[in-house]
Amino acid sequence: MNALSIRNLRKTYANGFEALKGIDLDVKQGDFFALLGANGAGKSTAIGIISSLVNASSGSVKIFGHDIKSDSALAKSCLGLVPQEINFNQFDTAKRIVLNQAGYYGIPRKLALQRMETCLKQVDLWDKRDVISRRLSGGMKRRVMIARAMVHAPKLLILDEPTAGVDIEIRRAMWQMMEELNAQGTTIILTTHYLEEAESLCRNIAIIDQGSIIEHSDMGSFLKRLHIDHFVLDLAQPLAQLPIFQGYSLKQISPTIIEVGIPKSHDLNDLFQQLSAANIHVISMKNKSNRLEQLFVDLIENKTQQKDAA
Numbered sequence: 001m002n003a004l005s006i007r008n009l010r011k012t013y014a015n016g017f018e019a020l021k022g023i024d025l026d027v028k029q030g031d032f033f034a035l036l037g038a039n040g041a042g043k044s045t046a047i048g049i050i051s052s053l054v055n056a057s058s059g060s061v062k063i064f065g066h067d068i069k070s071d072s073a074l075a076k077s078c079l080g081l082v083p084q085e086i087n088f089n090q091f092d093t094a095k096r097i098v099l100n101q102a103g104y105y106g107i108p109r110k111l112a113l114q115r116m117e118t119c120l121k122q123v124d125l126w127d128k129r130d131v132i133s134r135r136l137s138g139g140m141k142r143r144v145m146i147a148r149a150m151v152h153a154p155k156l157l158i159l160d161e162p163t164a165g166v167d168i169e170i171r172r173a174m175w176q177m178m179e180e181l182n183a184q185g186t187t188i189i190l191t192t193h194y195l196e197e198a199e200s201l202c203r204n205i206a207i208i209d210q211g212s213i214i215e216h217s218d219m220g221s222f223l224k225r226l227h228i229d230h231f232v233l234d235l236a237q238p239l240a241q242l243p244i245f246q247g248y249s250l251k252q253i254s255p256t257i258i259e260v261g262i263p264k265s266h267d268l269n270d271l272f273q274q275l276s277a278a279n280i281h282v283i284s285m286k287n288k289s290n291r292l293e294q295l296f297v298d299l300i301e302n303k304t305q306q307k308d309a310a
Contacts, residue, residue: 001064003029003078003156003187004050009059011045019045021211022059027204029064029155032182033189034202034219036296042211043191044084047160051081064155077105080154082145084161090134094125094144097133098151105152112151119147123177139170146177150186157181158189163197175201195292199223207299214303226295228261230288236281245274259288 004027011020020042027033037043048054050061052068052075061068066075088097098119102112120126123143128136133144142162149157159178163171171194178201182188192198198205198219205222207215215222228249238255248271249261262271275282288294 001029002026002062003031003064004189005060005062006046006050007060009046009049009061010057011042011049011054012057019211020049020056020059023208023211023213025206025213025216027156027187027189029187030182030185031187031204032178032202033187034198034205035189035191035208036195036198036205037191037208038300041208043208044160046208047081047158047191050158051079052076077152078155080149080152080157082142082149082157082159082162084164086141086145088133088144088148090132090141092133093130094120094133094136094140094147095129097144098148101148102151107152115151115153116147119150122150122181123147124173137170139166139174142166142170142174143177150181154186156187156189158191160191161193162190163192163194171197195296199292207296209300209303215299222295223292228263228294230294231260231262231285232288233258233260233285234283236283239280243274243278243280245271248274 004025006023006025008022008024009020010018010022012018023042023046025046035043035046045054049056050063050068052072061075063075064078066078068075092100095116098116099112102115107115117126120129123146125140125143125147128140133141136144146159146162162178163174166174175197178188178190190198190202202219204218205215206213232253235256235258239252239258242250242252242258244250247263247266251259251261253259260271262268272282
């Protein structure tokens with residue numbers, strides 16, 4: 001069964017702006033799915049429609065087979081949403097925030113207390129349950145929102161940029177928590193601007209651009225289309241002038257750091273022979289980690305060029 005099925009979804013606002021242009025999308029039960037796109041691409045509109053916060057102009061959305069229009073209550077019971085912005089009463093405690101959410105779903109108090117405890121422990125906030133939420137760190141507030149979204153045991157969880165604005169250590173801890181939720185059977189849809197996050201966590205990916213889905217595939221197949229590897233080289237001496245090597249693209253980051261694009265058909269040994277011949281000595285080399293970002297940029301540029309050519 002699909003956790004989410006979208007068919008010919010369109011949204012045109014009153015000013016005539018067409019935010020969604022008839023998108024189709026399926027997310028399988030148990031998947032960890034990345035929905036990517038630049039600001040204004042249509043992600044937030046799509047999420048708004050899925051969560052019944054925005055009315056679609058046309059098309060259909062089903063959550064575990066329940067239509068969000070004709071079977072709204074059941075569809076909503078299957079869905080948990082963690083929005084970008086902190087949107088709870090920051091004078092409430094974490095405990096009260098989660099319990100209030102359980103009440104909105106009609107969960108009996110005894111069961112709500114049990115689920116509240118489970119969810120706060122799951123996000124490692126049980127010891128902070130009675131702290132006024134405005135005193136919590138940004139990362140803790142994000143985790144309160146995840147606990148709140150999980151208290152009614154949704155089968156589909158949408159995380160809209162959940163790690164925005166948090167430091168690396170907290171982000172890594174939240175990655176682990178999201179992986180654990182997914183391993184327990186929760187289907188997760190993740191939107192993020194940290195593309196390494198999507199590459200590390202997600203098994204499938206869709207990219208939306210200007211209201212249309214321009215890519216929908218599994219992550220492995222998508223990354224295999226990257227024909228050029230990018231490496232960052234630390235040099236022993238500053239470069240007076242960036243050399244030109246046939247078959248390689250070089251970019252100077254600083255006087256002693258260069259980035260090299262190496263086609264998969266080329267050999268690293270050949271590059272280092274050319275560097276040695278130019279009297280350029282390399283201290284260290286590392287792979288530029290964000291392969292997905294490069295693919296994302298290339299895909300958007302190609303689509304733009306095709307549109308301009310047409």
